[in-house]
Amino acid sequence: xxxxxxxxxxxxxxxxxxxxxxxxxxxxxxxxxxxxxxxxxxxxxxxxxxxxxxxxxxxxxxxxxxxxxxxxxxxxxxxxxxxxxxxxxxxxxxxxxxxxxxxxxxxxxxxxxxxxxxxxxxxxxxxxxxxxxxxxxxxxxxxxxxxxxxxxxxxxxxxxxxxxxxxxx
Amino acid sequence: xxxxxxxxxxxxxxxxxxxxxxxxxxxxxxxxxxxxxxxxxxxxxxxxxxxxxxxxxxxxxxxxxxxxxxxxxxxxxxxxxxxxxxxxxxxxxxxxxxxxxxxxxxxxxxxxxxxxxxxxxxxxxxxxxxxxxxxxxxxxxxxxxxxxxxxxxxxxxxxxxxxxxxxxxxxxxxxxxxxxxxxxxxxxxxxxxxxxxxxxxxxxxxxxxxxxxxxxxxxxxxxxxxxxxxxxxxxxxxxxxxxxxxxxxxxxxxxxxxxxxxxxxxxxxxxxxxxxxxx
Numbered sequence: 001x002x003x004x005x006x007x008x009x010x011x012x013x014x015x016x017x018x019x020x021x022x023x024x025x026x027x028x029x030x031x032x033x034x035x036x037x038x039x040x041x042x043x044x045x046x047x048x049x050x051x052x053x054x055x056x057x058x059x060x061x062x063x064x065x066x067x068x069x070x071x072x073x074x075x076x077x078x079x080x081x082x083x084x085x086x087x088x089x090x091x092x093x094x095x096x097x098x099x100x101x102x103x104x105x106x107x108x109x110x111x112x113x114x115x116x117x118x119x120x121x122x123x124x125x126x127x128x129x130x131x132x133x134x135x136x137x138x139x140x141x142x143x144x145x146x147x148x149x150x151x152x153x154x155x156x157x158x159x160x161x162x163x164x165x166x167x168x169x
Numbered sequence: 170x171x172x173x174x175x176x177x178x179x180x181x182x183x184x185x186x187x188x189x190x191x192x193x194x195x196x197x198x199x200x201x202x203x204x205x206x207x208x209x210x211x212x213x214x215x216x217x218x219x220x221x222x223x224x225x226x227x228x229x230x231x232x233x234x235x236x237x238x239x240x241x242x243x244x245x246x247x248x249x250x251x252x253x254x255x256x257x258x259x260x261x262x263x264x265x266x267x268x269x270x271x272x273x274x275x276x277x278x279x280x281x282x283x284x285x286x287x288x289x290x291x292x293x294x295x296x297x298x299x300x301x302x303x304x305x306x307x308x309x310x311x312x313x314x315x316x317x318x319x320x321x322x323x324x325x326x327x328x329x330x331x332x333x334x335x336x337x338x339x340x341x342x343x344x345x346x347x348x349x350x351x352x353x354x355x356x357x358x359x360x361x362x363x364x365x366x367x368x369x370x371x372x373x374x375x376x377x378x379x380x381x382x383x384x385x386x387x388x389x390x391x392x393x394x395x396x397x398x399x400x401x402x403x404x405x406x407x408x409x410x411x412x413x414x415x416x417x418x419x420x421x422x423x424x425x426x427x428x429x430x431x432x433x434x435x436x437x438x439x440x441x442x443x444x445x446x447x448x
Contacts, residue, residue, distance in 0.1 A: 033219040035291060044294070062177075065184040073191075077208040079293035080300055080329070080336050083201050084191035091188065095181040130188075131295070134196040 017059065024051050025071070032078075048075065049090060049123065053097045053116070057105075062098040065091050082134040089127040093119065202329075209331045216290070283434040284318075285309045290334060299339040299362065300328070303430065306335045314392060316433045322398030322421040323347065323386060324430055335432075340399065340420055341367060349384040349399050351377075357387050360400055360418060367400050369416035374407045378416060394433065398422075 028047035036044050048071055056062045072087030079086070096119055097104070104112055175183070195201045287303040305311055307330045317324045317337045325339040340347055345362040354377050360369050372378065382402040388395025400418035407414050 030215065030219050033216045033291075035220055035223055037292070041292060041294060065180050069184050069188070072188075074208060074212070077205050078212070078291075079295055080302070081293070081295050082192050083195040083204065084188040087191065088185055088188035091181055091184045095177055098177055130192065134192050 021055050021059070021063070024055070027051075029074075046075070049093060049120075052090060053093055053119070056094045056097040057101050062101070063094060065094060068094040081131055085127050085130045085134065088130055089123045092126050093123040096122065205329070206331050209334060213333055220290075283310075284431040285311060285434060287311070287317075287335070287430055287432055289428055289430065298344065299325075299342040299364075301325070301337050301339065301430075303327075303335045303337055303432070304333075305432065306331045306333050308332055309432075310434050311335045311432050315435050316393045316397070317430050318397060318433060319422045319430050321423060322400075323393060324420075324422045326392065327432060337430075337432075340422075341365060347393060347399055348387050348390045350387040352383040352385050354378075354382075357389070358384070360384055363417075366403070367418045367420060369402075369418065370413065372414045372416055373412060374414045376414060378402060378405055378414065380405060383421070384418060394435070 025048065028051040031047045032044075052063065052068060052071060056068075068090040069087045072085075072090035073083060075086040075090070076083050100115070100119075104115055107115060191201070285305055287305040287309070290302040290304045292301055303311075303317075311327055311330045313327050313330050315327045317327060323340055325337045325342070325345070327335050328338045329336040338345060340360075340362055341364065342362040343364065347360050348357065349360050350357045356376065356378075358369050358372055358376075358378075360367050369378070369384070380402050383398060384400045384402070386393040386395055386397040386399055398421045400420050402416055402418050404417045405414060406416075
């Protein structure tokens, strides 16, 4: 996909850029390690996720899903939740930010933040639903199968719709 | 590479599939313990380094507490210590007598336990469970399944042990069930975690239970030794439309207040304690 935008800053040297990205992610990670307690723990934002989303929006070409996945896995291990929960959520977040980046750069900073809010909410919901499903999987994971059979049914219905008898006109 | 040739949606789908595979491997088969342990070990130094200034600040501010406050506290503690000493002597006598009685009726001996003091390293923010990370792990003899207590009573159970740390699930966790008995009547009941508090389930409406009753572990599950204080009953509702009473309790231990906890090193680790303790 072509993400070249005139309003984005000019391309910098890749190695230097990666150094800044790595440093910012490291700072975010260390911030997360502070022994937060009580209200501070409840209010603590996910620093790593925010920095990751920032680079996904700011860097030309975004960040790779592999990076998001690895950072998500790290969050999974540190929070002691099922492995893959935050990996999936982070990947979803990076995808969404890169999908909406054209829209995001058009806004002022405050409105950008407002646009990020539903995105973060969605990421939390993805993590919540994944965690919930992994803990009490309904009917041993057979929910996915109905999606597959539904796909086949769609094909059959669409095919039926192409038959001469079903033409609207 | 071909990954570059794929669109973002397709790449997201691929990574999602990988994530789902990981979740299945971890949640269904528990096959990724080594990965967890490795990552925890790799980032342990960073965690320690970040904590160090906070610990240091805590020590400095603790050092600067006014002398007078320390003195009054010291006096109070000494008085309490004397009281406790007297009670302990009484307790020893009772224990000896109890031992005698136990030997008379053929009962299993209650074994003494070693214990390891561990500090709470962090509290993960996970909406599904109440858990804490401790700073001692299998290097100190901690194994999954061992009970975690503080000065007041039962706090929870070790669910994962790493090399230099461990993870304990609190008794307030929704998946935790503790077999207890009502100290006043001796009736055996099950108490379940309920988010912030706890509740006794499957108790017929006519059961003799009232607010203020103390629940102690009965020891019948061989996970928790008998006699640990677990919770105090706060409210008993006897709804007319249900055969069961609704009993809410609060844990006696400072489940989210204490910083230093004790892990009891039980002799035998029960089979598969990490799995859900559903009745």
